[in-house]
Amino acid sequence: MKNILVTGGAGYIGSHVVKQLGEAKNYNITVIDNLSTGNNDAILYGNLIQEDLSDFDKIEKIFKNNKFDAIIHFAASIVVPESVENPLKYYLNNTINTTNLINLCVKYNVNKFIFSSTAAVYGDAKEIPVKETTETNPINPYGMSKLMSEKVLKDAAIAHDNFKFVILRYFNVAGADVKGRIGQSFPNATHLIKVAAQTVLGQRDHLNIFGDDFDTPDGTGIRDYIHVDDLANAHLIALEYLENNDSDIFNCGYGHGFSVKEVIDVMKKVSGNDFKVVTAPRRAGDSAQLISNNQKILNKMNWTPRYDDLELICKTALDWERKLDLKKEVV
Ligand SMILES: NC(=O)c1ccc[n+]([C@@H]2O[C@H](COP(=O)([O-])OP(=O)(O)OC[C@H]3O[C@@H](n4cnc5c(N)ncnc54)[C@H](O)[C@@H]3O)[C@@H](O)[C@H]2O)c1
Structure with a gap:
């Protein structure tokens, strides 16, 4: 059994990944979520620790008391117009809290990091379709907060031999569990x-x-609309991928x-x-x-x-x- 930490696992995409991890039967799942936009009912497998990532001491205790094999990090603020009005919320919740998690991973030997990034890092993309090598140029604080987190991950992986990441850049995520158990619950979603x-x-x-x-x-x-369960599956594949491959970045779309x-x-x-x-x-x-x-x-x-x-x-x-x-x- 592998121990997987899922931040934001009570949210829309995270809950679909938790569901697939649970169905795969070879993972112990720990979810950290402050339930700000997520829902307890959406967590079909594993244990929820209701905590805010900004509480660095409490988050460190969770790392101290558990031996995680990998982290899948979804927790973030995700509304683009809000990020323009309140950029600091985005840099704090997305970039600073992610940096703290990366730091804890390095400190406690959690060597595999799967990161939820976004097509927003490309901004007004210079080429369509967009490749992973297409220039990144975010045009809002949300996209920039994610690109900055990507950079922290890359630098950490250069400096720390064992630490590896997969960055998944999601395009437009949509749809819900085909059996109707979970979906996007936050009423003010803008999708x-x-x-x-x-x-x-x-x-x-x-x-x-x-x-x-x-x-x-x-x-x-x-x-480019991608069904949430196809996207969720990419996270399980990414966990396997990191067993034998180096850090990398992948677009997730059709x-x-x-x-x-x-x-x-x-x-x-x-x-x-x-x-x-x-x-x-x-x-x-x-x-x-x-x-x-x-x-x-x-x-x-x-x-x-x-x-x-x-x-x-x-x-x-x-x-x-x-x-x-x-x-x-x-x-
Ligand atoms: N939905 C999309 O179309 C889309 C597209 C590209 C990227 N993403 C990325 O995917 C990830 C998940 O997005 P989602 O659509 O599931 O959003 P969501 O709001 O449903 O899920 C985010 C989860 O994180 C939790 N959370 C937020 N801040 C937290 C904090 N400080 N501490 C603890 N928990 C916290 C929320 O309660 C929620 O459960 C995000 O990182 C987002 O940037 C989403």
């Missing part, structure tokens, strides 16, 4: 597919399209994209609901297209996507949203 599902259920009066004058075939932004209008059409189709859509001005910092080149993860890590299907992504997201809606009615 298009979740917001579309909330609109289907009447929780929102309409769905905004932020800009229809981009240089794309239908004028709306194009993104290598093709859909426009906002295409996503809306699919959500309307799977829900049978012709919800109201309103065109709004572009948001600062939104680029026309962001699509991954995923050849590296396919070839080097043998990652095999199973849910590359926008209808399935929208349907699982909608089913999950319905479940949340029912829970609210019961309460």
